[in-house]
Amino acid sequence: MRIREALLSGLAIVASGPVLAQSSGGVINVATIGEPPTLDPMVSTADLVGIVTQHFFETLFTFDKDWKVTPLLAASLPEVTDGGKVYTIKLRDGIKFHDGSDMTSEDVVASLKRWMDQASRGKQVASNVEKLEAVDPSTVRITLKTPYAPLLALLSFNNSAAVIMPSEKMDVPMKDPVGTGPYKLKERKPDQYIQLVRNEAYKPLDGAGNGYGGARKPILDEIRFVPVPDPNTRVEGAISGQFDYVDSIPVESYDRIKNIQTSKPVILKPFGWPVFVMNTKQGVMANTDTRMAVRLSLSMEDMLAAAFGNPEFYSLDGAMYPKGYVWNTDAGVEGRYNVADPDKAKALLKKASYSGAPLRILTSRQYEFHYKMAQVAAEYLKQAGFTVDLQVVDWATLTQRRGDPALWDIYITHSPFLPEPALIGQLSESSPGWWSSPARKKAVDAFNTESDAAKRPALWAEVQKVIYDETPSIKIGDFNALSAQSPKLEGVVPAPWPYFWNVSVKK
CATH class of the missing domain: 3.10.105.10 (Dipeptide-binding Protein; Domain 3)
Structure with missing residues (x-):
């Protein structure tokens, strides 16, 4: 593999199995380490922001189970020419934003310009960009001054992320979080919850999930991210069954949760x-x-x-x-x-x-x-x-x-x-x-x-x-890292930034 010589035990994002047999519906509560400082994934490098916003914002590319770059909103990997300086990116057809508008190259160009202006990782790229243009409604071209090997990885990352938004939604600071993802933001009550609901109009890729790539199927009706700043309270919430998934718990709680019926440990190693x-x-x-x-x-x-x-x-x-x-x-x-x-x-x-x-x-x-x-x-x-x-x-x-x-x-x-x-x-x-x-x-x-x-x-x-x-x-x-999940959840894939598309609740 180009990225890694070997995948160490437990760290690989394993491929999700077929989800066609999973039943739609259900509401899950996810305990996070606190309240995200923003819902604008461009302006923050906090993992917590990426964990939440990856469900309603998407990037052109993402990472598969082997940490290789794979298309998401792009139709394919880019055509790279001129000695690594020109990236021509074709976009998927039929992608709609949560406000019902169609995604076009105009939206992508506006989003990438905002990313290069506002995001720390976008600024890494900006000084090397000669031109960013919409070639036609479904094609974007990035012309670099010199070859830049990390470009695709930076465009794929959900942290300080190059998410794609409607060109009319470029406000700084962000006023209206509108993305393309399998879930959409319904309500945020600071220090209480962030409520996401299924995007009925979502168009997933064909096939099964593959790490953060492949099919992203919105099976659940609703995901609630609940800020729980105290780690001991998160542990007790896992043990009591109050939460269906609990992120980042102290490792000393491992023995308490490994043999109970209400929760089971999730380890990344x-x-x-x-x-x-x-x-x-x-x-x-x-x-x-x-x-x-x-x-x-x-x-x-x-x-x-x-x-x-x-x-x-x-x-x-x-x-x-x-x-x-x-x-x-x-x-x-x-x-x-x-x-x-x-x-x-x-x-x-x-x-x-x-x-x-x-x-x-x-x-x-x-x-x-x-x-x-x-x-x-x-x-x-x-x-x-x-x-x-x-x-x-x-x-x-x-x-x-x-x-x-x-x-x-x-x-x-x-x-x-x-x-x-x-x-x-x-x-x-x-x-x-x-x-x-x-x-x-x-x-x-x-x-x-x-x-x-x-x-x-x-x-x-x-x-x-x-x-x-x-x-x-x-x-x-x-x-x-140690987290915990309810045994009633199906389709959860252990990953550094946990995600809940392709996830269902046992009936």
Whole structure:
């Protein structure tokens, strides 16, 4: 495979089976980690936004069960000409928006222009776009200045997503969420629920589901996403049967739910990596030596143990991708990961003329493992000589606050292992953290402009080395994710961003 050499146990998005025999109808309640900060998937990189909005907004392409790009609103993969600089995209016929209007190339061009203007990942593409045009009502052409290997992956991603909307709905901020998806937004009551209902006019692809691709059949009458910020409350909701699916629960609850009748565990192994993102733009973390002092002071082993407890749910690994991925490399890692050496950190702080200014760390208890890692990190950072200001806020506040460089120095988040490294948010100069340097530009540009798949892993190794040299972010390790679902749900496919098309309720 081009993206990966092997699919690790449990991580592959398995293909959905035929759903023709499943009965229509039913209402499900899905407990999420909180209230999404927005329903505009272009302007947010929060996974929570993508989980909800992927049901009513769609992209031109998406990922199949093997993490290969596959058509969604596009009729086929694009025709790529002129040495990788021209992408001609044919659109599917008969696609209608939720307001009843037909999707045309005019809508696609307007949407992609908004994406390049508003989305952090769209901005990665924008500077390299020579022309974006509607060739005819069912054809769009993107002409690049230079070849850009991640383009299709960026157009496929549901995070900072290139969703397609009616050309009349380009308001910023978004006023009316109108998409093409199998479900449509009926009502949002902040801090209570987001109600989606079946899109009766939806035109799915033929055949069965295939990861996020293939047929997306709206079998359920209604999906309600319910914000439940407290992780223990989510666990109790799974055990009591209050919720049909519960996202992101603490791994210590695994033993409680594995043998009960009301719920069963859903495990993705390996899922992804927790990460400390640095504000390289201003404040304490704008200095490379100070950022490296943070890295050298931390015990990743202790943070992972505190966050996940059971070693079956985590592993020490400084490489950005684990073994089994074509992107796995140890470049830059040696002597810089899991060091926990306060003396080395103090020496760097002295070199950086650190004055004792508060190191503001943003975290949230809605992802309990974030908070536990923050607590351990704070103690190690204090030993190294940092003055730590641990700020615990709700997830929506964190995702809003991280957009202002004056308000934070480190924020804690996590990411699934993404099929294309260019999708990693910290690589974008416009993503919170705002990492920008000559070394970053040289390494990332070389990686992104190489279209030969065989050459890209070595170029990714150079990017990882620069990440360790300049420390715009710190990977803590690898972890497995735990969620829970009701046994009465059929057709649920374990996936990093859970989705509920092709899902039914046993009658």
